[in-house]
Amino acid sequence: MYQYTDFDRQFVKLRAAQHRDQLERWQKGQLADEEFRPLRLQNGWYVQRYAPMLRVAVPYGEISSKQLSVLAKIAKDYDQPEAELFANAQSQQDLLPGKSPRLIKGYGHFTTRQNVQFNWIPLDKSADVMDLLASVDMHGIQTSGNCIRNITTDELAGVAVDEVVDPRPYAEILRQWSTLHPEFSFLPRKFKIAITGATEDRAAIGWHDVGLQLVKNTQGEVGFKVWVGGGMGRTPIIGTLVREFLPWQHIMNYLEAVVRVYNQWGRRDNIYKARIKILVKAEGQRYIDEVETEYQEIITLDGAPHTITQAEFDRISSCFVEPKSPAEVQTHDHANLSDPAFDRWVQQNVALHKNPKLRAVSLSFKRLGLAPGDATAEQLEASAALVAKYSRNEARVTHSQNLVLPWVPESQLFALWQEAKALGLASPNIGLLNDMIACPGGDYCALANARAIPVAAAISERYQDLDELDDLGPIDLHISGCINSCGHHHSGHIGILGVDKDGKEWYQVTLGGSDGSALSGNAGAGKVVGPSFSSAEVPEVIEAVINKYLELRQPGANSQNGRTEYFIETLRRVGQEPFKLAANSARHSESALA
Secondary structure, three states: OOOOOHHHHHHHHHHHHHHHHHHHHHHOOOOOHHHHHHHHHOOOEEEOOOOEEEEEOOHHHEEEHHHHHHHHHHHHHOOOOOHHHHHHHHHHHHOOOOOOOOOOOOEEEEOOOOOEEEOOOOHHHHHHHHHHHHOOOOOOOOOOOOOEOOOEEOOOOOOOOOEOOOOHHHHHHHHHHHOOOOOOOOOOOOEOEEEEOEOOOOOOHHHOOEEEEEEEOOOOOEEEEEEEOOEOOOOOEOOEEEEEEEEHHHHHHHHHHHHHHHHHHOOOOOHHHOOHHHHHHHHOHHHHHHHHHHHHHHHHOOOOOOOOOHHHHHHHHHHHOOOOOOOOOOOOOOOOOOOHHHHHHHHHHEEOOOOOOEEEEEEOOOOOOOOOOEEEHHHHHHHHHHHHHHOOOEEEEOOOOOEEEEEEEHHHHHHHHHHHHHOOOOOOOOOOOOOOEEOOHHHOOOOOOOOOHHHHHHHHHHOOOHHHHHHHOOOOEEEEOOOOOOOOHHHOOEEEEEEEEOOEEEEEEEEOOEOOOOOOOOOEOOEEOOOOEEOOOHHHHHHHHHHHHHHHOOEOOOOHHHOEOOHHHHHHHHOOHHHHHHHHHOOOHHHOOO
């Protein structure tokens, strides 16, 4: 992990002190609400449907056991709304139809942007929380506003067997470059960058404002493929490849040009057309030519001021070597153990590692009674202990709202499994149907048109049989409460989008989306199967689609071991129509015209 310098640490602590001063002035009436709002947003403090929401930055998903422990303390001691406020929120939820896990407090939430959120911290406690975060080199910078947001990457970065180049040093360099960049602190809209260094895209780079893939050319030189203009929301677009090979030293010079042209020409008159994807789509080659011209001027006229020196790269990359193993590693020989449940867990939740003696292990935060990605204070603290004991004090928050332990000795897998199982974090479901992605939706978010959590709960309850899940194979199910697509419904093999019709909650279902991974194929948006469904119908619709897959799937003649076709393979072979008919057959007659 990147080790903060004295300068880094002082900067974060001064930022926390600045927030305390701003908070106190707001409380005294010296700052109006409209003046305080942009200041608190710069530190990740939102005000949502019922209460403030804090978004904590976890750059490229790396988090230490000590940081997890502090997040647990924040959940336990500060994610506690006033009783009257919480009771009012609960009563309002009770008025809505559909079964849902009750609103809870005292927890954190892993997001698809590899950050952590809290939903109930009172604003008058926010300065104390900022101080706690700063004590372990954490903050909320770049988690809100029209700036370059938290840079994400592959949760297996640095350990994946298919990795060409470790992307983490570059992600950290880009984080430092983009933090408080004076020219890019007020962009037309938020701006998201994802980076991968593997042959398989596990970072969904095509869906980002800028997607970066580290590659090596025929001479063995390291550089980047650069995509620009991807994004979800109202207009889902896959990024355009604008550079086949950019020398690694110039990535910041080139991104400076990419963002500078966007900052100059991006629309500010319409929030729905302000993202860079709209500019790239509208201007096409003209935008690319403008970027190249700007880049050449940065290189020649400005003297390439953002060129990464070898010395600086070496300084940063020295933080990303394999962490040392504790001197007293307690091993557990499970070679002679025969436990089918353990074997299933290893098959589903454990990934191979660059170091053949190690494994990367996913803890599943998808379980009944809690929303996808939710972690109670107790689970956060227990996870911190597992990370310290088994993963050399380092974990990764994943795009799919789970937690990866990237440095687990193969000899300790059985012991880790036993402890994780006791905590309810060892469900062998990674990549399967009930390992779904879901945003908080209307239960918490003021922007949402519909709730996502009860829909996720209903589907998850229906698919709990491990043998059935294993038979169905990998299926990406993504749920968003509104068109902003925080649940990434566009990229799901099955996507569910909450929509508002006459003040009521309805849901569109899409099929065939892809995030760009090896299983899913080239990134692309799913297609809507028909008119919207009621919340009560959605589980039946999903079941009808799944049953149609079971009916139509064939043995994979071209696949290893002759395995059965996966859901996405069957869908692409036979097309949408059979699934569309199956989905609409599950519609209740009273909602047929919705």
